Amino acid sequence: MKKSMKMQDAFDPYLERMVSQSETSSGRIKAKLSDSYAWCFCELCEKPTEYSAILEAPKVVKRLQRRNAKVVSRRETIYAAAQERADALILRYEQACEGKFGPYEAARMLMHYCDIPEMQGDRSVDGFREQIERKMLFAEWARHGEPVWTTRLPGQTDGDAKPSKLYCETHNPRRSDDARRAYQRDRRFILEYHDFIEKIWSQVINAGSHPTWDIESHAHVRREARRQLQALKSPTSMIGDFLTQGTMNQAEIARHLGVSRQAVSAAIRRLAKKSAE
Ligand SMILES: [Zn+2]
Known part of the structure; x- marks a missing residue:
């Protein structure tokens, strides 16, 4: 690379x-x-x-x-100055929406000051306010340093x-031992995970329920894909698969799945109980 x-x-x-x-x-x-x-x-x-x-x-x-x-530090004076600048822009936006500065000014202000995808289609004065207050606070803060x-x-x-x-x-x-275990466990299903993401996207696009420009839709699809993947690949069902293959002992299965050996033997007990029922 x-x-x-x-x-x-x-x-x-x-x-x-x-x-x-x-x-x-x-x-x-x-x-x-x-x-x-x-x-x-x-x-x-x-x-x-x-x-x-x-x-x-x-x-x-x-x-x-x-x-x-x-x-x-963000002193009171910084908050006050930021609010003053934000209020002036919000007022101007409100007037622009009413057409006071011609047909394009409201759109121009949105493009200039706002993160459009983040606004999720909300072009109201309140939506503008939410964006601008945060932005002005940072701008004012930045004037006092780097x-x-x-x-x-x-x-x-x-x-x-x-x-x-x-x-x-x-x-x-x-990051940590726990994070490494989670990484090893989940990395093995990265292809399946992305297959699920694709599948769920096609469902939500068909349903028209989650617009692709909305970052929240992306989070939703990924969350749902992970839920479905986990249901499919629960450690218990995978341990069952490994035992049927019969090529690995408990310690090897534990290493392979990135879980403790105790978790494997507990899962085996659960499986045995289930098949006995
Ligand atoms: Zn993660």
């Missing part, structure tokens, strides 16, 4: 320092990031990737000496792996 390297500054909230992060982006990650809906989802479930969770929460910092930095992405999620400490662009916190194999 061809890799490109780019260095960028980011704020490390744990060290309270600016650090250089190399953006190593493989072809696989570039392809994922270029898809305007898929980029924010974990490969294995409907949760956001660690990386997209971080992009939703930028910080404003003040640089100190020797690459130290601290987060600029807006940056952080290098990690809250709770992640020094020495932890950097945020994954492919997986959520519970599926990033470099």
Whole structure:
């Protein structure tokens, strides 16, 4: 895979320092990031990737000496100034909707200030307000320092792996032992998972129930696909399959499924009880 390297500054909230992060982006990650809906989802479930969770929460910092930095606190004055700017724009939008500035101004303001997919078709003044208040708060905050992405999620400490662009916190194999087990367990069904996603998309498109431009539809489809997959591949039914094949002992099955040996023997007892009934 061809890799490109780019260095960028980011704020490390744990060290309270600016650090250089190399953006190593493989072809696989570039392809994922270029898809305007898929980029924010974990490969294995409907949760956001660690990386997209971080992009939703930028910080404003003040640089100190020797690459130290601290987060600029959001004082009352920042909130007040942001509200004032937001109110002025909301008023203008309201008037634009009434046609005061010609036929195109309301649409232009939407394009300029709002995240259209996120608004889910709601072009009301309230929908505009919700977008603009958040945006103005960040803009006002950013005037008092430098807006940056952080290098990690809250709770992640020094020495932890950097945020994954492919997986959520519970599926990033470099995050914890539990996450590695979940990754190993679910990665084996990634093809089936994506088959389910495709199948469910065709159902919801036929039903007209979930528009494709709505990010929530994508989350819904992925959640539903995962539910159906789990029902199909419950550990108990898989352990049954492995036992019938007769090529693996309990410890091997446990390793294969990424569960404990105790879980396997409990499942075998459940299966035995079921077949005895
Ligand atoms: Zn996940």
